[in-house]
Amino acid sequence: MNASEVPDDERLGRVFLSRVIEPGDEVAGRWVREYGVGEVVRRLREGVEPLPGVSHKRWDGLRARGMRAEPGRDLAVARNAGVRFLCPGDVEWPGQLDDLGDARPLGLWVRGRAGLRMWALRSVAVVGARACTEYGAHMAATLAAGLAELGWVVVSGGAYGVDGAAHRGALGADGATVAVLACGVDRPYPRGHTQLINRIAEQGLVIGELPPGDHPTPSRFIVRNRVIAALTRGTVVVEAAHRSGSLVTARAAQRLGRHTMGVPGPATSGLSAGVHELLRGDAVLVTDAAEVVELVGDMGELAPERRGPVLPRDLLEPGARRVLAALPGRRAAGADEVARGAQTTQDDAIARLYELRSLGYVERHGDGWKLTRQAMISVRAGRGDG
Numbered sequence: 001m002n003a004s005e006v007p008d009d010e011r012l013g014r015v016f017l018s019r020v021i022e023p024g025d026e027v028a029g030r031w032v033r034e035y036g037v038g039e040v041v042r043r044l045r046e047g048v049e050p051l052p053g054v055s056h057k058r059w060d061g062l063r064a065r066g067m068r069a070e071p072g073r074d075l076a077v078a079r080n081a082g083v084r085f086l087c088p089g090d091v092e093w094p095g096q097l098d099d100l101g102d103a104r105p106l107g108l109w110v111r112g113r114a115g116l117r118m119w120a121l122r123s124v125a126v127v128g129a130r131a132c133t134e135y136g137a138h139m140a141a142t143l144a145a146g147l148a149e150l151g152w153v154v155v156s157g158g159a160y161g162v163d164g165a166a167h168r169g170a171l172g173a174d175g176a177t178v179a180v181l182a183c184g185v186d187r188p189y190p191r192g193h194t195q196l197i198n199r200i201a202e203q204g205l206v207i208g209e210l211p212p213g214d215h216p217t218p219s220r221f222i223v224r225n226r227v228i229a230a231l232t233r234g235t236v237v238v239e240a241a242h243r244s245g246s247l248v249t250a251r252a253a254q255r256l257g258r259h260t261m262g263v264p265g266p267a268t269s270g271l272s273a274g275v276h277e278l279l280r281g282d283a284v285l286v287t288d289a290a291e292v293v294e295l296v297g298d299m300g301e302l303a304p305e306r307r308g309p310v311l312p313r314d315l316l317e318p319g320a321r322r323v324l325a326a327l328p329g330r331r332a333a334g335a336d337e338v339a340r341g342a343q344t345t346q347d348d349a350i351a352r353l354y355e356l357r358s359l360g361y362v363e364r365h366g367d368g369w370k371l372t373r374q375a376m377i378s379v380r381a382g383r384g385d386g
Contacts, residue, residue, distance in 0.1 A: 208224070
């Protein structure tokens with residue numbers, strides 16, 4: 001799976017750096033870009049020439065971490081857990097992560113059999129509130145299931161609430177899903193989602209930047225979101241309060257030029273306030289998977305036209321519909337009056353009225369014609385009357 005032109009020493013160096021440097025550290029990313037992995041590792045190990053851009057205190061902290069790092073052991077632990085380590089340059093590396101510049105992951109730990117690069121090319125992030133409502137969980141699961149059925153990969157963060165509902169929706173549709181964790185991929189978090197994350201690893205992929213056994217912190221959750229945004233073609237937010245972490249994902253997606261979408265909620269719901277704020281900006285309102293795919297997919301993948309339910313009167317020929325619509329609602333009318341209203345001849349109107357009578361829409365009242373009760377209901381529904 002790891003066919004690559006990446007030399008073993010660079011891979012080992014990146015594993016070392018994943019233990020020493022926090023995800024998303026742009027200063028360290030610049031070191032790697034300007035000096036190369038080998039030189040950054042050498043300086044951190046030997047400590048003789050501090051690298052620029054950090055204080056002495058921070059440099060000493062990084063060196064202390066480096067003294068405890070055992071990249072060979074990390075790789076062995078990962079292999080035993082069925083985890084592989086991807087580097088930029090690997091065949092499986094998703095090129096869109098390079099859009100993060102110096103904040104690009106140093107590498108990714110991947111658990112699962114599928115190829116990440118190919119999956120990421122046709123993926124959508126579905127994120128939102130941890131403490132979501134039943135509506136939020138339903139919308140996330142329904143969206144994810146619909147995306148899976150349309151051949152898209154659902155990416156989320158493995159958390160409680162919307163994330164979990166999205167993963168379950170995709171799995172329930174026998175689809176593909178990726179969980180991006182803020183901890184070691186061999187140690188599922190939250191603990192209550194251990195079974196879910198193990199199932200994702202079996203049916204999909206579990207990925208993260210942190211080495212085996214590493215634990216999550218609040219800052220790691222935040223920087224993890226940039227990977228979700230960069231990996232996918234677009235991000236859908238389902239329920240998010242004003243300070244929700246999922247808004248960080250959406251804004252990262254916007255900065256990266258990815259599509260940003262929101263599922264609206266009740267105007268009175270604080271849990272939808274953040275989504276509504278996005279929708280007032282550049283985000284696009286979506287209500288189902290087809291609308292998401294219309295935005296992120298290829299040309300021609302259009303959502304079906306939205307329309308109300310088909311009514312019996314919709315099946316009438318246009319001429320008959322015009323005659324039906326020309327009849328007054330609560331009284332009988334002569335054929336001449338109906339003909340004028342329908343803008344046709346009296347003979348044509350009479351022929352249409354007899355046709356409508358055979359279908360149960362009108363009845364004779366002396367010399368006039370009147371709508372039946374069934375027709376009155378149908379006409380009101382067609383007009384949208386309350």
